[in-house]
Amino acid sequence: MVNISESAIENIGKVLNDPKRPMKERFRALFSLRNLGGETAIKCISECFTDDSVLLKHELAYCLGQMQDVRAVPVLKSVLEDKNQDPIVRHEAGEALGAIGDPDLQALLEKYQNDSAIEVAETCQIALQRLKWIAGRKTSEEENLSQSRYASIDPAPPSEVADVEELRNTMMDESNSLFERYRALFSLRNLGTTESINALGEGLKASSALFRHEVAFIFGQMQDERSVPFLKKTLEDTAEHEMVRHEAAEALGSIATDECTEVLKRYLHDPRPVVRESCEVALDMSEYENSPEFQYANTLLSVQA
Template identity: 40%
Template sequence: MPVPSTTSNMESLEKSLCDFSGSTPLDQRFRSLFTIKGLAATSDEHMQRAISIISAAFSDDSALLKHELAYVLGQLEDSRALPTLKGVLEDLQQDAMVRHEAAEAMGAISDPTVLPVLEQYRNDGDVSVRETCELAISKITFDNSSEGQALKASKAQAKVAEEQSGLGGVESAFKPIDPAPAMTPAASKEAAKSQADSMSYDATQVPLFREALLNTNLSLFERYRAMFALRNVAHGGGEGAVQAVLALAQGLKDGSALFRHEICFVFGELCHPASIPSMIQVLNDANEHEMVRHEAAEALGGIVEEGEEEQEAKSGDFKLVMDTLKRWAEDMEAPRVVRESCVVALDELAYNNDPTQFHRVEAPTAVAA
């Protein structure tokens, strides 16, 4: 069978993503969006096309889909997406979750020309939008500071070293842009012995990062930096991962819904079994903010992705995850964004656990926070 050209691919993907009739299932449209994101990286022409298709899809009425569109635009890291994102942030008729994501995406692109508009919406009526603008301003300011530039250079060095050693090169190429750069281990040590030391995370750093995570006297930006540092510790696996996940779970009691939703997002990135009880608790809590419950549902959608042996060992957890997601997917009393998130998460679980599928849906790291 002839392989379709990328151009015709883009056309069919556009049809799927921009089908506002409701006849294309939401989970299929999500997959089209991720495929468009992948194709955007292949050429400048595709990048432009991707930005225009994704921008057009904002005519949809699903807040869940639209917040994902904004997220993907940010992850493309292309300033040509800024007019769309700015328009979404300025549109008070848009759901706050979508406007929040637009502001975060502007931070991801990190172009200082957007600072005035972010400053303006730092006084928005919605607290999550306000906090996101504050974070995005801090991120852009940091990225353009000497510390930010040095961090960027050391990350680039680490990436080259990874690629040369044959380890993690592909993985790091698809790493999402965090809304705040992870606090470096060097910040928690007197002095790093070497460049490599300054970027290596381990279990001994958990208490320091946890303290910063939970310290409400620090700015949201610094606390986010601690959150992503704990995420990096957890990426190392082992007992350090369990400790880092449990430290992160403590942050779910924070007063900021934005902060709590980001912790759920990090759990979605990690897919660590130790996060399952807290994610189920969040999803089941009808009094929790819908943005946080949405993120918990998506985290649960990515939780089972290991080999068969581990899946069997965790089949009890898996069933509980499935049952909880099904319950809220079918509960018509639940907020729409929670229901839809559960539908998408169930699709992801089914797809990732289907042995006939060669390609997994892009990992939950690709999903918007």
């Protein structure tokens, strides 16, 4: 393990917290801090929640959750409780608290499971179910279920079912809990077949914007060109919720084909800041995917240069 000085981490934090920097540079700084981890990195990320960018603050919360460090709980709690924050940011704070998985968070999540912002309420419902699932695990097989092959902390463990049709039916049955539908969603992701990708595409017709946004996020994880038509249609739908379109944009950036780049460029000036900033970041991700660069989160190299 390379020993990184506190001053180097603080310098990355300065890049993240500088609103004059291009959003793509600030994103790379954020993911550099996530990868480094530790108290100083958490402090640098936490300081950025006063920024004007809803997209950036959403990603701050996401990264804090993925770090799974209980030292991030106080700032995530304050963001979830702050009704002045955009629901997109508050939702991600709720999801991050679920990712950290501290059983002491149950009362807080219960408080917001009926929040007036539906995205926040649904997220807290899923996060609560995740805490209960963690508490009820008894076997090593169940433990392994929570380990994502995409090196992510997922909002729900994949289902043990492997039949695409059964998973699709579970996912699309809106009488099921969102947690169970998410479990089906992640199982379809893990199968990675044409049939499972087409089933996931149907998930973009679900009534919940939160659910649709998770489908788009999963397509970004998979980086499979077979999902491009679904993502392209989602980004092009200007009536779609911005949290869904933003995830579709970032997913297209991860897949990084010429077709993806072309559609992202068309929405660089979208009237919704979350969407246009996502397209800017996605184009940077696309450039990285098509370059010989070793690491996307490479800000450490630039601040030490």
